Amino acid sequence: MAGAHAASTDPDALSWYEATARQRVVALADPGSFREFLPPTERRMSPHLPLFDLPRAFDDGIVVGRAKLDGKTVLVAAQEGRFMGGAFGEIHGAKLVGLLRAALTLKPAAALILFDTGGVRLQEANAGETAIAETMRAIVDVRAAGIPVIGLIGGRAGCYGGGGLIAGTCSRLAVSEGGRISVSGPEVIETNKGAEEFDSRDRALVWRTMGGKHRRLIGGADAFCADSVSAFREAALDLIGRAPAFDLATLEAEQARLESRLARFGDCRDATDVWARLGVNDPDAVPAMDTRAFDETVARVREADHDAR
Amino acid sequence: MTQWRGEREARDARIAAGRAHADGKVVPAGSVVDLLEAVLRPGDRVCLEGDNQKQADCLARGLAACDPGKVHDLHMVQSGIVLPEHLDVFETGIAKRLDYSYSGPQGARIAKMLYGGQIELGAVHTYLELFARYFVDLTPHVALIAGVSADRDGNLYTGPNTEDTPTVVEATAFKNGVVIAQVNQIVDQVPRVDIPGDRVDFVVEADTPFYVEPLFTRDPAAMTETQILIAMMAIKGIYAEYGIRRLNHGIGFGTAAIELLLPTYGEKLGLKGQICTHWALNPHPTLIPAIESGWVQQVHCFGSEVGMDRYIRARPDIFFTGADGSLRSNRAFCQTAGLYACDMFIGATLQIDLMGHSSTITQSRVAGFGGAPNMGSDPHGRRHPSDAWMKAGREGQVVGDPALMRGRKLVVQLVETFGEKLVPTFVEKLDALELAKKIGLELAPVMIYADDVTHIVTEEGIANLLLCRDADEREQAIRGVAGYTDVGRGRDRAKVEELRARGVIRRPEDLGIEPLDADRALLAAKSIKDLVHWSGGLYEPPAKFRNW
Amino acid sequence: MESLTFRHTTKKPLPGSVPNAITGVVASGNLEILLERVLPPDACEVAIETPIAGYGAVWEAVVADFVARAQPGGLRISINDGGARPDTVSLRLLQGARLMEA
Numbered sequence: 001m002a003g004a005h006a007a008s009t010d011p012d013a014l015s016w017y018e019a020t021a022r023q024r025v026v027a028l029a030d031p032g033s034f035r036e037f038l039p040p041t042e043r044r045m046s047p048h049l050p051l052f053d054l055p056r057a058f059d060d061g062i063v064v065g066r067a068k069l070d071g072k073t074v075l076v077a078a079q080e081g082r083f084m085g086g087a088f089g090e091i092h093g094a095k096l097v098g099l100l101r102a103a104l105t106l107k108p109a110a111a112l113i114l115f116d117t118g119g120v121r122l123q124e125a126n127a128g129e130t131a132i133a134e135t136m137r138a139i140v141d142v143r144a145a146g147i148p149v150i151g152l153i154g155g156r157a158g159c160y161g162g163g164g165l166i167a168g169t170c171s172r173l174a175v176s177e178g179g180r181i182s183v184s185g186p187e188v189i190e191t192n193k194g195a196e197e198f199d200s201r202d203r204a205l206v207w208r209t210m211g212g213k214h215r216r217l218i219g220g221a222d223a224f225c226a227d228s229v230s231a232f233r234e235a236a237l238d239l240i241g242r243a244p245a246f247d248l249a250t251l252e253a254e255q256a257r258l259e260s261r262l263a264r265f266g267d268c269r270d271a272t273d274v275w276a277r278l279g280v281n282d283p284d285a286v287p288a289m290d291t292r293a294f295d296e297t298v299a300r301v302r303e304a305d306h307d308a309r
Numbered sequence: 310m311t312q313w314r315g316e317r318e319a320r321d322a323r324i325a326a327g328r329a330h331a332d333g334k335v336v337p338a339g340s341v342v343d344l345l346e347a348v349l350r351p352g353d354r355v356c357l358e359g360d361n362q363k364q365a366d367c368l369a370r371g372l373a374a375c376d377p378g379k380v381h382d383l384h385m386v387q388s389g390i391v392l393p394e395h396l397d398v399f400e401t402g403i404a405k406r407l408d409y410s411y412s413g414p415q416g417a418r419i420a421k422m423l424y425g426g427q428i429e430l431g432a433v434h435t436y437l438e439l440f441a442r443y444f445v446d447l448t449p450h451v452a453l454i455a456g457v458s459a460d461r462d463g464n465l466y467t468g469p470n471t472e473d474t475p476t477v478v479e480a481t482a483f484k485n486g487v488v489i490a491q492v493n494q495i496v497d498q499v500p501r502v503d504i505p506g507d508r509v510d511f512v513v514e515a516d517t518p519f520y521v522e523p524l525f526t527r528d529p530a531a532m533t534e535t536q537i538l539i540a541m542m543a544i545k546g547i548y549a550e551y552g553i554r555r556l557n558h559g560i561g562f563g564t565a566a567i568e569l570l571l572p573t574y575g576e577k578l579g580l581k582g583q584i585c586t587h588w589a590l591n592p593h594p595t596l597i598p599a600i601e602s603g604w605v606q607q608v609h610c611f612g613s614e615v616g617m618d619r620y621i622r623a624r625p626d627i628f629f630t631g632a633d634g635s636l637r638s639n640r641a642f643c644q645t646a647g648l649y650a651c652d653m654f655i656g657a658t659l660q661i662d663l664m665g666h667s668s669t670i671t672q673s674r675v676a677g678f679g680g681a682p683n684m685g686s687d688p689h690g691r692r693h694p695s696d697a698w699m700k701a702g703r704e705g706q707v708v709g710d711p712a713l714m715r716g717r718k719l720v721v722q723l724v725e726t727f728g729e730k731l732v733p734t735f736v737e738k739l740d741a742l743e744l745a746k747k748i749g750l751e752l753a754p755v756m757i758y759a760d761d762v763t764h765i766v767t768e769e770g771i772a773n774l775l776l777c778r779d780a781d782e783r784e785q786a787i788r789g790v791a792g793y794t795d796v797g798r799g800r801d802r803a804k805v806e807e808l809r810a811r812g813v814i815r816r817p818e819d820l821g822i823e824p825l826d827a828d829r830a831l832l833a834a835k836s837i838k839d840l841v842h843w844s845g846g847l848y849e850p851p852a853k854f855r856n857w
Numbered sequence: 858m859e860s861l862t863f864r865h866t867t868k869k870p871l872p873g874s875v876p877n878a879i880t881g882v883v884a885s886g887n888l889e890i891l892l893e894r895v896l897p898p899d900a901c902e903v904a905i906e907t908p909i910a911g912y913g914a915v916w917e918a919v920v921a922d923f924v925a926r927a928q929p930g931g932l933r934i935s936i937n938d939g940g941a942r943p944d945t946v947s948l949r950l951l952q953g954a955r956l957m958e959a
Contacts, residue, residue: 055907083883
């Protein structure tokens with residue numbers, strides 16, 4: 001398989017954070033089951049990047065296709081966070097939108113989006129922004145058709161900008177400690193609000209505020225996994241099995257929940273304040289916790305699990 | 310009439326002037342400028358402690374804020390030019406002349422100022438050399454030093470980063486100089502006395518804790534396959550071959566990769582206990598897996614490293630620690646250890662020429678040397694044998710009576726053929742020579758001279774320069790590992806193959822190494838978080854290295 | 858962007874029957890290599906797109922050494938370069954050849 005040569009393709013040993021998009025997809029799926037749509041040999045590359053004297057990628061930074069997960073057919077899209085920060089361009093976005101729309105006819109057991117993105121590619125911003133909107137619309141249609149859309153987040157680029165918006169429309173999200181979910185990135189916040197408000201170089205602060213553990217504790221993500229492909233696979237299977245209904249009641253509950261979150265935590269100055277209010281005994285110990293200790297902490301926090309994310 | 314006590318009387322006068330701004334020895338941070346203006350005299354030699362790590366930054370800010378009408382034309386004698394203030398004083402005329410060792414972060418600015426004539430340069434020294442001159446002809450009139458805490462009598466606790474302080478104080482305090490220490494805290498009793506109070510004249514309680522840069526932290530996440538390949542070659546082709554037990558590592562990614570391969574690749578080769586047991590080394594976080602796996606017997610440190618304090622406290626069998634439990638480092642002693650008690654130095658450089666001279670100086674940056682020229686030199690004063698040292702001596706001996714043969718220290722350059730932005734590491738002529746001409750240096754700033762270098766390791770192979778018998782062989786041996794640089798492509802292919810047949814050049818395949826096996830899976834730790842796990846949670850990495 | 862193409866004749870075809878493979882990622886200091894078994898068994902073509910101009914001679918040498926070593930007959934190799942160093946290029950080419958031989 002293209003790109004399969006890696007540190008290891010053993011899903012237990014392969015770090016999600018370190019793996020390329022192709023390695024993730026291949027190791028996530030049942031062995032040998034992944035079939036790529038528009039593979040690199042098709043050379044569907046960005047028409048815009050050459051104008052900026054920037055190198056292109058044969059797959060425009062996203063791998064899409066069909067695979068089996070525990071025998072069930074799923075559609076998979078994986079962003080390559082190292083190519084232009086995994087950002088959405090015209091082709092990149094069109095591949096994701098096309099995949100999701102195909103779900104309506106292919107009726108897979110789920111659509112999986114392996115996010116690894118800083119948001120929209122500046123060089124093709126209009127097309128990228130359009131792609132974000134189209135993707136969200138497509139996800140709504142797919143979910144309305146009863147197909148869960150699961151987001152898996154644990155790459156270097158995190159899930160930012162439009163990617164963060166799209167993640168918000170998914171049925172369920174799994175995140176690892178290294179994964180980050182937000183809309184404005186740390187540098188953007190610092191640029192607009194100053195380093196006193198948010199010091200983007202303070203990486204502990206960045207992860208406390210946007211990282212996987214925080215998102216899991218406040219219920220922004222529905223599963224927390226160790227940084228291995230096998231852990232993400234397990235989480236994906238679990239989340240497919242317990243995707244929430246997509247109806248008015250869910251949306252209203254989600255709105256109510258967001259309003260109460262704002263009311264309850266709006267005055268917190270730091271994520272550790274939020275965790276304390278959530279009932280975490282020793283908030284300062286959270287960042288250093290291993291997966292098992294963190295799972296135990298999550299189990300004691302009621303907000304972490306909620307159908308309305 | 311001969312005056313024998315002039316310096317002493319001048320010192321007494323300076324101290325008397327300074328006392329006006331002090332309560333006993335203690336000076337509030339707000340009075341630093343007054344104190345310095347009272348104590349300093351135009352033209353003074355001043356050591357403003359700028360170590361590799363610990364910075365007397367409060368005193369540096371104070372000095373930069375002095376009135377150039379009162380304090381001017383100082384001669385700065387300090388190992389590190391690290392903070393912007395270290396150079397600001399030359400722009401305002403407070404300082405005029407400079408003798409130093411290392412200027413990593415200020416390398417570009419110092420080059421500009423040297424070229425613009427704003428700094429009158431004495432010399433760029435090695436650490437030991439500058440320390441030596443403190444006791445001969447560059448003795449400071451005033452030393453501005455940094456510590457963690459002091460009591461009201463001036464007894465000083467330097468913390469784990471003792472570094473240069475004892476040396477600077479020794480030279481200043483015992484030769485009629487004035488010692489001013491900044492500390493983070495005045496306490497009733499210091500955890501341990503690193504500098505006795507009678508050598509410290511004034512203590513300033515700093516407004517903020519002194520700044521320490523995590524200079525020796527290399528994130529395993531950034532290590533490349535090429536660096537891993539080079540590390541594998543070094544371990545198998547040099548460490549194992551010579552049985553290197555006592556050594557010093559540079560601070561680059563290449564040597565950090567070696568540290569991370571010991572518990573994996575080194576273990577597989579059965580080298581545990583055979584190599585890398587005794588070190589002169591800063592407490593590199595990347596050494597943690599090797600320590601935890603039982604490879605390392607002991608480590609003496611030049612200075613400490615941010616985040617390593619708790620780990621070091623918990624491993625006193627490995628590190629040198631005080632009665633209080635914290636690390637005691639000492640740059641002068643560790644440099645001496647690296648020079649005389651180690652069989653190998655291995656480190657990186659920015660440029661290597663056709664003979665093997667190397668330099669970290671480029672036309673736009675004067676980084677200085679630090680300790681590398683001492684670590685990376687064959688000490689002719691060494692008189693104790695070791696297997697590694699004797700083997701290298703035998704390889705290098707061409708003529709002469711075998712009974713009079715002496716050993717050789719291994720000095721290994723570990724480089725990738727191209728550096729950042731595709732800048733070639735191998736060059737026909739060092740930029741240092743051009744720079745020397747441009748700014749009128751009598752001595753070109755060469756970091757390690759060719760006659761000290763024994764091996765060059767690149768991703769293409771190992772060149773054993775000890776086995777070269779003439780200048781032409783040496784040049785072809787270097788070209789033969791210089792990859793696709795102009796120097797590498799300019800090789801005499803037939804000659805290079807001949808050198809390879811003789812084992813002067815060894816390719817990965819000659820060592821039984823498959824380049825495609827050079828994989829990140831071999832690293833004992835792939836991330837900073839892995840290092841934390843290895844340390845049992847004792848290593849506390851600085852925020853900029855975290856992703857959790 | 859600079860485009861470079863090198864054509865070589867090889868002594869033998871690359872073993873194996875994998876029709877195509879891709880390795881590497883277009884990122885700073887890295888590159889992606891797409892290998893396709895579409896040429897006559899004694900031909901190899903390497904086409905490069907690189908944002909860094911002026912390294913034609915280095916690419917030529919890297920490709921020539923790779924061809925001499927791997928004898929990648931039958932392959933069309935397409936490279937999107939992100940400013941990789943020559944040693945990285947060599948490594949990726951060998952990795953790609955190994956994937957095709959599987």
